[in-house]
Amino acid sequence: MTDFINALVVLSNFILVPALTYGSQLALGALGVTLVYGVLRFSNFAHGEMMAFGTMITIFGTWGLQALGVSIAPLPTALLALPLGIVGAVALSLFLDKTVYKYHRQRKASPVIFLIVSIGLMFFIGGLVRFIIGPGDQIFFDGTRFIFSARDFKRSTGLDEGLALKMTQAVTIITAIIVVAAMFWFLNKTRTGKSMRAFSDNENLALLSGINPDRVVMITWILVGALATIAGTLYGLDKSFKPFSFMQLLLPIFAAAIVGGVGNPLGAIAGGYVIAFSEIAVTFAYKKVVTYLGPDSFQPDSLVQLLGTDYKIAVSFIILVIVLIVRPTGIFSGKTL
Amino acid sequence: MNQTFFNQYRTPILYSVMALLLVIVGVGQGWSVAFTILNLCLISAIMSLGVNMQWGYAGLFNVGVMGFAALGGLAAVLVSMPPVEEARAAGGQGVLVGLLILIATIFVSIVAWKQFGAKSKKTGYWMLFIIIAAGYALMRLFFLPSVEAIEGVNPSVTGYLGGLGLPIILSWPVGMLFAAGAAYVIGKVALGLRSDYLAIATLGISEIVLYFIKNEEWLTRGVKNVNGLPRPVPYEVDLQQAAWFQQLAADWGMELAEASSLFVKVCYAGLFIAVIAILMYLSETALKSPWGRMMRAIRDNEVAAAAMGKDVVKRHLTIFVIGSAVIGLAGAMLTTLDGQFTPVGYQPLRFTFLIWVMVIIGGSGNNWGAVLGGFFIWFFWIEAEPIGLWLVDTLTSFMEPTHWLRLHLMDSAAHMRLMTVGIVLLIALRYAPEGLIPERTARKH
Numbered sequence: 060m061t062d063f064i065n066a067l068v069v070l071s072n073f074i075l076v077p078a079l080t081y082g083s084q085l086a087l088g089a090l091g092v093t094l095v096y097g098v099l100r101f102s103n104f105a106h107g108e109m110m111a112f113g114t115m116i117t118i119f120g121t122w123g124l125q126a127l128g129v130s131i132a133p134l135p136t137a138l139l140a141l142p143l144g145i146v147g148a149v150a151l152s153l154f155l156d157k158t159v160y161k162y163h164r165q166r167k168a169s170p171v172i173f174l175i176v177s178i179g180l181m182f183f184i185g186g187l188v189r190f191i192i193g194p195g196d197q198i199f200f201d202g203t204r205f206i207f208s209a210r211d212f213k214r215s216t217g218l219d220e221g222l223a224l225k226m227t228q229a230v231t232i233i234t235a236i237i238v239v240a241a242m243f244w245f246l247n248k249t250r251t252g253k254s255m256r257a258f259s260d261n262e263n264l265a266l267l268s269g270i271n272p273d274r275v276v277m278i279t280w281i282l283v284g285a286l287a288t289i290a291g292t293l294y295g296l297d298k299s300f301k302p303f304s305f306m307q308l309l310l311p312i313f314a315a316a317i318v319g320g321v322g323n324p325l326g327a328i329a330g331g332y333v334i335a336f337s338e339i340a341v342t343f344a345y346k347k348v349v350t351y352l353g354p355d356s357f358q359p360d361s362l363v364q365l366l367g368t369d370y371k372i373a374v375s376f377i378i379l380v381i382v383l384i385v386r387p388t389g390i391f392s393g394k395t396l
Numbered sequence: 397m398n399q400t401f402f403n404q405y406r407t408p409i410l411y412s413v414m415a416l417l418l419v420i421v422g423v424g425q426g427w428s429v430a431f432t433i434l435n436l437c438l439i440s441a442i443m444s445l446g447v448n449m450q451w452g453y454a455g456l457f458n459v460g461v462m463g464f465a466a467l468g469g470l471a472a473v474l475v476s477m478p479p480v481e482e483a484r485a486a487g488g489q490g491v492l493v494g495l496l497i498l499i500a501t502i503f504v505s506i507v508a509w510k511q512f513g514a515k516s517k518k519t520g521y522w523m524l525f526i527i528i529a530a531g532y533a534l535m536r537l538f539f540l541p542s543v544e545a546i547e548g549v550n551p552s553v554t555g556y557l558g559g560l561g562l563p564i565i566l567s568w569p570v571g572m573l574f575a576a577g578a579a580y581v582i583g584k585v586a587l588g589l590r591s592d593y594l595a596i597a598t599l600g601i602s603e604i605v606l607y608f609i610k611n612e613e614w615l616t617r618g619v620k621n622v623n624g625l626p627r628p629v630p631y632e633v634d635l636q637q638a639a640w641f642q643q644l645a646a647d648w649g650m651e652l653a654e655a656s657s658l659f660v661k662v663c664y665a666g667l668f669i670a671v672i673a674i675l676m677y678l679s680e681t682a683l684k685s686p687w688g689r690m691m692r693a694i695r696d697n698e699v700a701a702a703a704m705g706k707d708v709v710k711r712h713l714t715i716f717v718i719g720s721a722v723i724g725l726a727g728a729m730l731t732t733l734d735g736q737f738t739p740v741g742y743q744p745l746r747f748t749f750l751i752w753v754m755v756i757i758g759g760s761g762n763n764w765g766a767v768l769g770g771f772f773i774w775f776f777w778i779e780a781e782p783i784g785l786w787l788v789d790t791l792t793s794f795m796e797p798t799h800w801l802r803l804h805l806m807d808s809a810a811h812m813r814l815m816t817v818g819i820v821l822l823i824a825l826r827y828a829p830e831g832l833i834p835e836r837t838a839r840k841h
Contacts, residue, residue, distance in 0.1 A: 102592040162826055171457050171591050172825065175756075178459075178749065179821035186815025190808045306744075310603060313596045321590075369611045376600035380585050383597065385521075387589045 061218065066351035068220040072209070078332070078339045080228040080297055083235035086331030087290035088308060089315035090242065090324055091283045097259040097322040098279040099160070101173035104309065106287060108184035109148055111305040113288025114295045115192050117144030118199045125201065133203035133226065137296055138234075144292060149284035155180055156280050164276075181306075188302050197300040202226060220347075227297040238289055239328060242282075246324065251278055259322065307372070311338070314375040318382050320389025329390060338374045341365045407764050407833055414771045421779075428654065431661035433778055438668035439730050441770030444754040445675055446722030448766035451755055452835070453683065454715040455695040457595045460582075462747035463602025464720045466609055466739070467578055468571030468727025470616060473737045475567035476626050477559035483549040483614075484557060490542025491557070491614065494535045501531025546614040556617045565628045568671075568728045575724025576717045578605065583716040588709035602748065609739045622737040629663035632656040664733055671729070672767070675722065679763050691715060692761070745814060750777060753817060756824050759831025768832055777813075784812055 088110065095103040120140030124130075131139055159180060163172060205211075206229055209221025246252040251274075258265040258275045266272060291305065298304070315334045319326020345363040353359075366374065382389065402409065418437075422430035443461065450456040458464075505527050513520025547555045578601060586597035609616050616622065635641045635656040645655035682688050694701040694708055702708050731737050750773060758769020792802040824831070 102595065104595075159822060159826075169591075171455065171595075174457060174592055174595055175752070176822060176825055178752075179818045179825065182745070182749065182814050182818030183822070184818075186811050186813075186818060189811040189814065193808075194811070310596070310600050314600075317593070317596065367611065369607055370604075372600075372607060373604050376604055379597065379600060383585050383589060383593060387593070 062351045065218055065220045066348045068212075068218055068222050069347050069351070072220070072222045074336070074339050074343055076222075076224060076228055078336045080231045081339065082332035082335030083231050084290055084294045084297070084331075085308075085311055085315045085335050086328040087235055087238060087286055087293070088312040089319065089327035089331050090239070091286040091290065092312055092316045093319075093322055093324055093327040094279055094283050094286070096316070097324075098255060098275060099164075099173070101170045101177065102313065102321075103283075104174065104177045105180040105184055106283070106312065107305040107309040108181050108188065109152065109284065109287040110291030110294070110308070111188045111300075111302050112151055112184050112291075113144045113148030113284065114291035114300055114305075115144075115188050116147030117141055117288060117292045118192070118197055118295070118300060120144060121199045121201075130201070132201070135200055135202040135226065135230065135296055137199055137201075137292055138230065141289065141292055144288040145285045148288040149281050151184070152280040152284040153277065156276065185302065185306065192302070194302055197295075199300065200227065200296050225297075227293075231293045231297055234289065234293060238286070242286075242324065245282075255279065310372060311335075311375040314379040317379055317389055320391045323389065323391045326389050326391035333390075334375050334378060337378055338371050341374050342368045342371055407768075410768055410832055414768065414775070417775060428658050428661065431658065431665060433775060435661060435664050435668060435733055436730075436778070437771040437774045438665065438672055439726050439733065440751070440754060440774040441767040442668075442672055442675060442726040442729065443723055443751045444758065444766045444770040445672075445679060445763060446719045446726065447751050447755045448758075448760060448763060449679065449719035449722065450716055451752075452761035452763075452766065453688065453691045453695065454712055455591075456587075456712060456716055456719075457591065458598045458716070458719070459595045459748060460598030460600075460602030460605075461723055461751050462742050462744050463598070463605035464575040464578065464723040465727030465730065465747050466602075466605050466742045467574040468568075468724035468729070469731035469737050469742075470609060471571035471574050471724070472564060472567040472625060472728045472731040473616060473622050474559045475562050475570050476564035477622060478561045480549065480554045480556065480558035483546045483554060486549050487542030487544075487546035487614070488557065490538045491546070494539035494542070497531060497535040497538065501528060501535070504531070543614045554617075555620070556614055556622075563628065564626050564732050567732070568725050571724040571728030572721040573724075575727070576721040579717045579720030580713070583713040587712045587716065602744070606739065606742055609742075616737070616739065619740055621739070623735075625731065625735050625737065627735065628667060628732060629660055632660055635659060668729065671725070676763060676767070683763065745817060749817060749821070750774075753821050753824070755831075756821065756829075757831055759833040759835060761835030762831070762833050765831050765833035765835075772832070780813060780816065 088106065091109075092103055092106050095101065095106070117137055117140045120143035121135075121137045124136050124140055129139065130136055159176060160173070163176060203226050206224045206226055207222075209223040212223065213219070213221045244252075246256055254265070254270045255275050255278060257268070258270055258272065262272075265275075294305075294308070311334050312331075315330035316327050317330070318333055319328070319330030342364065346359055349359050349363050418430050418434055421433060443465065446464075447458065447461060450458050505524055508523045508527055509520055512523050546557060549555055582594075582597050582601050586594040610618050612618065613620065632653070636652050641656065641659070642652065644659075645652050648655060650658070683691075690701070690706060691711065693704075694706060694711055698708050751770075754769035754773040755766050756769070757773060758767070759765025788802075788805045792799070792805060795802045
């Protein structure tokens with residue numbers, strides 16, 4: 060029996076908790092991609108870099124607060140600086156929409172042109188971020204590291220295996236829940252949210268009923284900027300901030316959005332967790348688990364790993380391919396925004 | 397009057413400007429530099445021809461140019477490097493058995509799908525899942541020990557299977573085949589769905605190809621690189637010892653070392669020009685043929701073309717495979733020119749998006765434009781760094797040499813490239829979406 064519980068603890072410690080955290084980050088990212096898709100109707104490749112930009116502003120805010128001696132320990136100071144990052148990302152999004160996207164929107168350019176434009180912006184923002192903060196690693200986490208560590212857990216339960224919960228993991232999951240709840244409340248209950256959904260559902264009909272398209276677009280960019288900053292900051296707190304890694308996040312985020320059905324917020328969240336769980340479960344070495352669950356004195360020689368950790372990115376790709384073959388409209392097809 | 401003259405002779409004028417730029421570099425920085433730039437311009441031009449086929453003829457957006465180019469580079473290694481006998485003895489059989497199991501798994505899956513999937517999708521999926529899982533487990537059983545054995549053979553020098561030891565020129569068509577195979581699989585999955593799915597799928601495949609090349613050391617030596625690939629042209633050392641070449645160098649009035657390196661570059665340029673001439677002939681002929689008109693008709697109005705009885709998805713698949721094959725060819729040529737295979741060198745900015753800028757600036761849909769774009773953009777990409785540094789230096793010359801802003805700007809010059817590519821792309825899309833040499837249509841307006 061203890062063997063069984065030990066195995067469960069190993070699984071929770073190395074799969075459940077990390078995947079919930081990573082899944083929340085992906086879900087928030089995919090939510091942003093899906094919003095742009097639903098309202099503006101293109102795949103926004105610049106989203107990853109927008110996350111990096113918002114996070115960068117948050118980092119500057121964090122440093123500023125730290126210099127002033129402001130602290131909300133045990134929580135990380137970055138949470139306090141988050142609004143500043145959001146304002147920065149929203150400002151940049153609105154600025155880029157006005158200077159770049161608006162022109163193509165007025166000419167009713169095809170979605171592919173928007174996609175290429177967003178790639179141009181991806182490089183522009185990427186260059187801007189690297190230019191301002193540099194390409195290196197930035198650690199901006201402070202506050203308490205663990206809510207409870209593996210050693211505490213072992214001591215209080217008497218098990219052989221430990222389960223740790225990092226502060227960043229708890230913060231990520233709780234923030235994600237709050238943000239998602241607020242998001243759904245906004246989309247379903249407020250007048251503005253409803254007008255956004257109407258616009259996404261049928262643009263012409265929405266225009267006929269007097270919805271101001273410019274306002275809808277503006278609100279979309281505000282939401283997208285905020286989501287990008289929150290997702291990026293949570294990811295940066297949990298891992299570390301490195302401009303390069305946000306480009307790498309692009310594929311899992313797109314995969315999450317497509318798995319759930321592009322344009323569908325609920326799907327984006329489900330997709331984020333699907334991708335995160337598969338990625339971590341497939342690349343996890345099950346040696347310890349098998350040792351606990353198998354008969355006594357049985358120990359596998361290999362790591363019992365389905366796929367090397369280097370191929371993490373392949374997992375999101377394979378899921379993407381399977382979804383495209385089996386159900387190209389995603390799991391929650393048929394309903395957008 | 398001037399305007400019409402320029403428009404009428406746009407192509408020759410712009411090509412002359414490009415030639416003039418290369419000559420200026422030749423006189424100013426030396427002919428060796430000029431030919432190095434020219435060779436890379438030629439390869440870039442071939443890549444941009446490939447992208448132009450996909451984007452310009454058919455409107456397909458491929459974000460995975462890098463992956464297809466890397467597959468071409470892989471072909472160069474696998475075809476030309478001498479085989480490592482020890483490694484083959486150590487693990488060749490196991491790898492072979494593993495590959496056979498892989499092929500058998502795919503074959504059995506297809507048969508099983510046709511048998512069961514047609515009747516009930518659910519049974520079909522379960523059958524597929526079981527077959528693939530079993531095949532994968534069985535394959536790893538044979539694969540992993542052999543891979544370890546191969547990588548253990550003299551790891552600092554070899555540690556991989558080596559190639560076939562054939563002339564490297566043969567790798568060019570092989571590179572086309574590799575890229576075409578990958579493109580076929582991706583095209584089968586992603587074409588016929590929404591247009592951005594192809595973009596995301598190609599982005600994924602190119603990342604995976606790169607991870608594969610970096611990690612599968614038994615095949616590619618991974619990040620340890622493969623150096624000293626054989627050449628299709630003579631080596632400098634041999635040239636310097638040949639009597640006829642010493643005579644030639646004396647006639648030119650050049651140093652022997654300088655002359656030999658220049659000669660090698662000219663040989664490469666000759667080869668590349670031959671390839672580009674053949675490609676240009678074929679693609680121009682294809683574009684003017686009924687097939688080319690059909691492709692453009694599909695691009696301009698898919699619904700109308702489908703209504704006329706054209707199979708849009710199949711035609712898209714064809715052109716996607718052909719375009720990717722051309723990119724694979726360029727990738728193999730690039731690795732041949734470099735003489736080494738460095739997986740870390742494949743960066744999306746340089747291998748995917750720069751090529752995109754070439755096509756868009758050059759003129760999508762026009763082969764001459766795509767080639768010119770390849771030349772222009774590569775030229776400025778190479779010369780941008782000295783120009784950028786000079787610019788920063790001049791602009792900040794009034795500051796103290798150790799001023800923080802000046803130092804920061806000097807350090808960040810490299811990131812400016814990223815930004816510049818983005819801005820150039822945005823400006824081109826907005827102000828000159830037709831490019832330098834716009835597509836020719838039978839009638840304007």
